[in-house]
Amino acid sequence: MDIGIERTPGHDRFQFRTVGGGLALIVLLGVSAWIYQLTQGLIATGMRDVVSWGLYIFTFAFFVGLSAGGLIMASGAEVFGVKALRPLARIGVLTAAVSVAIAAMTIIPDLGRPDRIYNLLLHPRWSSPLIWDVIIIICYFVFAVVDLWVLAGRRPSSQKA
Amino acid sequence: MATSEKQYGMVIDQNLCIGCWTCAVGCKEINNEPLGFWWNRILTAAPADTTGESSSAVADPASDNIDVPHGTFPDVEMAYLPVACQHCEDAPCVKVCPVGATFRRDDGTVLVDYERCIGCRYCIAACPYGIRVFNWGDARLEPDFTVGYGRDYRTDGRLVFTPDRPRGVVEKCTFCVERIDVGEEPFCVTVCPVGARIFGDLNDPDSEVSELVEEQGATQMLSDLGTKPRVFYIPVNEPRKTRE
Numbered sequence A: 001m002d003i004g005i006e007r008t009p010g011h012d013r014f015q016f017r018t019v020g021g022g023l024a025l026i027v028l029l030g031v032s033a034w035i036y037q038l039t040q041g042l043i044a045t046g047m048r049d050v051v052s053w054g055l056y057i058f059t060f061a062f063f064v065g066l067s068a069g070g071l072i073m074a075s076g077a078e079v080f081g082v083k084a085l086r087p088l089a090r091i092g093v094l095t096a097a098v099s100v101a102i103a104a105m106t107i108i109p110d111l112g113r114p115d116r117i118y119n120l121l122l123h124p125r126w127s128s129p130l131i132w133d134v135i136i137i138i139c140y141f142v143f144a145v146v147d148l149w150v151l152a153g154r155r156p157s158s159q160k161a
Numbered sequence B: 001m002a003t004s005e006k007q008y009g010m011v012i013d014q015n016l017c018i019g020c021w022t023c024a025v026g027c028k029e030i031n032n033e034p035l036g037f038w039w040n041r042i043l044t045a046a047p048a049d050t051t052g053e054s055s056s057a058v059a060d061p062a063s064d065n066i067d068v069p070h071g072t073f074p075d076v077e078m079a080y081l082p083v084a085c086q087h088c089e090d091a092p093c094v095k096v097c098p099v100g101a102t103f104r105r106d107d108g109t110v111l112v113d114y115e116r117c118i119g120c121r122y123c124i125a126a127c128p129y130g131i132r133v134f135n136w137g138d139a140r141l142e143p144d145f146t147v148g149y150g151r152d153y154r155t156d157g158r159l160v161f162t163p164d165r166p167r168g169v170v171e172k173c174t175f176c177v178e179r180i181d182v183g184e185e186p187f188c189v190t191v192c193p194v195g196a197r198i199f200g201d202l203n204d205p206d207s208e209v210s211e212l213v214e215e216q217g218a219t220q221m222l223s224d225l226g227t228k229p230r231v232f233y234i235p236v237n238e239p240r241k242t243r244e
Helices: A009-040 A055-078 A083-110 A129-152 B022-030 B055-059 B092-096 B122-126 B187-191 B208-215
Strands: B008-013 B041-045 B070-072 B075-077 B079-083 B102-104 B110-112 B153-155 B158-161 B197-201 B231-234
Touching: A055 A083, A055 A129, A083 A129, B008 B208, B022 B041, B022 B187, B092 B102, B092 B122, B110 B158, B187 B197, B197 B208, B208 B231
Parallel strands: B008 B231
Antiparallel strands: B008 B197, B041 B079, B070 B075, B102 B110, B153 B158
């Protein structure tokens, strides 16, 4: 998928392998840590009743913010017609879609009972801001993916128009 | 909201409380609470704080440790402030629970469904009284056998008490729902050696709790938040009137 970033052909494969390999290693470490947490319970995080939300919620907020930033940049180019932002529209939407997906994923290890997450759909309580969070994050992800699909389908020439 | 005939409430007389923690230990015993769990704690507050209009000061404990007075020596003063779930009429924990695991029964008891809770801990963040506890890891019991009520209790088919803690769910004071449903008092009321805790039906104008709330100037903790707690405090420095 062409996201509108210039490439340097010679270093492509090498860069992809090192960066991708490094990231995969970090993912592996994270998943191992989560498996350890599943065996021990959330006590492994060091959180207690007094400070009951920690790094997971912080990470969630960070990625939601990053995602919003990406989409704002894209809408600056596409909706408000800011020409200077045009080259960044596609990478912005891609950032938005990926970030909001990561944000949603960071919530799962924060739950004490991730095995019961379906209760959010079975027994939603509408007075809870968290339910609205779920709805908005899902809509946001769908919107970002559709936007990405639309933008990625365009001819590069349309960028200059 | 449908209301039942009975509306349970509790009055705690701070003039009588001697800070012995019997209610807290009794609570741990009847509910088989693991190490580190306190559904019910006895904080200290400056006596002046508990009387004034500024109800916020009531929940401003001198310390997280027990028996710590307010002020600087030699000008220190102290009153005991037993704090468990306030069973609010307009409970923030009920509102923020995304799955309806925390719910309020028709008789005013706020309960947690151990089988529905997803462990998001939003209720812990929302509770202004800081009374909720979370099962961070496996429960540690000392001695390692079940004490107290010792079996599951369900209301409307929902598991609202279990002595075997599932990991990853939130829990709190239940007003001893398994006891009040058979006409008994919560265990903290039963074990209090000085009778500082009074439990009863707020709907019944002749009940002792109703009279205390009406006539003794009982206050609610953090009343300015509008949570309308069902636990009332008779503040120190107000002489308790003799009732006929």
